[in-house]
Amino acid sequence: MRHVHAWTVLATAAGMSLMTAGILPIQSQEKPAAPKKPASHMNIFKQAKPDDYVGEKACVECHPEQAASFNKSPHASFVRDPHAPVSQQGCEACHGPGKPHMDHMDDEAQIPNYIFGYTKASGKDQAEACLRCHKDVMSEAHWRRTEHARAGIGCTACHSIHNPAVIKKPAAPTPITSANSLVSDVYVAKPDPKRLLKADEPALCGSCHPRVIGEFRQNFHHPVPEGRMVCSDCHDPHPTQASQKRIRPGRSMCVTCHADTAGPFAYEHDPVAGWTGEGCVECHRPHGSPNPRLLKLFSRGLCAQCHTDKLVNHNPGQTCWQGPCHVAPHGSNTDANLLSR
Numbered sequence: 001m002r003h004v005h006a007w008t009v010l011a012t013a014a015g016m017s018l019m020t021a022g023i024l025p026i027q028s029q030e031k032p033a034a035p036k037k038p039a040s041h042m043n044i045f046k047q048a049k050p051d052d053y054v055g056e057k058a059c060v061e062c063h064p065e066q067a068a069s070f071n072k073s074p075h076a077s078f079v080r081d082p083h084a085p086v087s088q089q090g091c092e093a094c095h096g097p098g099k100p101h102m103d104h105m106d107d108e109a110q111i112p113n114y115i116f117g118y119t120k121a122s123g124k125d126q127a128e129a130c131l132r133c134h135k136d137v138m139s140e141a142h143w144r145r146t147e148h149a150r151a152g153i154g155c156t157a158c159h160s161i162h163n164p165a166v167i168k169k170p171a172a173p174t175p176i177t178s179a180n181s182l183v184s185d186v187y188v189a190k191p192d193p194k195r196l197l198k199a200d201e202p203a204l205c206g207s208c209h210p211r212v213i214g215e216f217r218q219n220f221h222h223p224v225p226e227g228r229m230v231c232s233d234c235h236d237p238h239p240t241q242a243s244q245k246r247i248r249p250g251r252s253m254c255v256t257c258h259a260d261t262a263g264p265f266a267y268e269h270d271p272v273a274g275w276t277g278e279g280c281v282e283c284h285r286p287h288g289s290p291n292p293r294l295l296k297l298f299s300r301g302l303c304a305q306c307h308t309d310k311l312v313n314h315n316p317g318q319t320c321w322q323g324p325c326h327v328a329p330h331g332s333n334t335d336a337n338l339l340s341r
Contacts, residue, residue, distance in 0.1 A: 044096035044097070044100070044114065044115065044116050045087070045096055045116070045129070045132070048087065048096060048097045049097075050086060051099070052097030052098070052099040052100060053086045053087065053089075053092050053097045053098065053099070054092075054097070054098040054099050054102065055089075055090060055092075055098075056089070056090030056091050056092070058098050058102065059090070059091040059092075059095075059098060063091075066162060067091070069162040070091070070161075070162045073160075073161070073162050073196070074196065075094070075161060075162075075196075078133075079091075079093040079094075088133070093133070094116070094118075094129065094161055095115055095116045095117070096115055096116040098115075100114035100115075101114045101115040116129060118154075118155075118156045118161065119156075121154070122152065122154065123148075123149065123151075123152040123153050123154030123157070124144075124149070124152075124154070125154070126154030126155045126156055127140065127143050127149065127154055127155055128140060130155045131143065137238050137240070138238055138239075138240045142240060143238075146238075146239060148237065153208075158197060158198060158204055158237070159195065159196045159197060159198065160196050160197075160198050161196070186202050186203045186206050186213050187202055187203075187216075187224070187225040187226075187227070189225065189226050189227035200230075201230040201231045201232060202216070202224055202225070202230065202231065205231045212287050215285065215287035215288035215289075216287055216288045217288065218288035218289055218290050219289075219290055220288060220289050220290070220291065220292055220293070220294055221287060221288030221289070221294070222286070222287065222288070222294075224287075234253055234286070250274070250278070250279045250280065250281075251272070251274055251279035251280050254279075254280045254286075260330075261330040261331075263330070263331050264331075265328075265330075265331030265332055265333055266332065266333045266334070267331060267332045267333070267334075267335065267336045267338065268331050269329060269330060269331050269338060271283070271306075272329070272330045272331060273331070277306075283295060283296060283302060283329075284296065298319075299319045299320075300318070300319055300320050302320075303320040303326075324339070325339065326338045326339060327339065327340060327341065328340060328341045
């Protein structure tokens with residue numbers, strides 16, 4: 001027992017010596033915890049208190065240009081509703097409460113942590129912030145399943161919260177990289193931008209899909225360069241169950257304009273009817289082609305991809321769909337070999 005007591009005394013003395021030397025931490029020497037910063041941009045909204053909202057006038061003092069452009073935005077009439085909750089009024093409706101931002105004005109490094117800036121926010125945070133009001137467009141869970149969400153593209157890649165007309169366009173085409181950047185025109189004829197888009201749809205979509213812009217410059221194309229169609233006539237950037245009534249996949253979308261090919265026919269052509277292959281794009285290129293009728297290949301080579309038994313020895317020197325041959329490639333009501341309509 002004497003030996004155990006002696007070892008206890010020695011261990012206690014050794015521990016005190018290490019603490020004195022600074023090797024072991026002493027509880028009383030710990031520094032006070034730093035103020036808690038928002039873990040993400042969205043915490044600016046989630047941690048806000050009613051007293052944190054200071055009103056739009058406080059913002060205008062430092063941001064007069066942004067306030068002037070916002071006055072011309074469709075958003076302005078909504079966020080200036082006096083009956084709306086304070087969290088949905090003025091600049092703070094989109095950027096979060098102003099008081100934490102103003103309290104950290106002396107520390108430039110901390111300013112971005114206490115205001116929601118769309119230029120530095122991730123695509124996910126941007127979508128969450130916008131969908132707080134735009135629930136009629138889609139739910140947050142639905143947005144996460146879209147191709148744009150998987151690519152990390154947020155709302156401000158295409159839309160401007162303020163008025164896009166007051167933002168100066170660059171002289172040369174540039175990809176969209178921030179909330180204030182725009183792309184130059186890609187076609188002479190273009191419809192006016194809608195839905196607070198930063199540019200007309202072909203220029204905007206083409207900044208990420210340049211290959212498609214090149215396809216529309218082929219000799220045969222859908223009339224997008226002429227300004228008679230836009231990308232959203234066939235594609236939906238905000239796909240929802242409701243929008244499927246207007247934007248439908250594959251062949252069902254094509255026949256909304258090309259009704260003469262819709263059928264039903266007494267004698268169907270399998271890929272056109274959707275029984276085999278990829279429907280319309282089995283034979284056609286939807287954006288543009290060097291071949292007439294947007295065909296993938298010219299002449300009999302197109303048909304020979306499936307009908308390998310009908311090659312050079314079958315009616316040589318003619319296209320398959322020229323008379324008096326298969327003049328009804330989409331389907332026929334009179335002939336099983338599609339020799340007549």
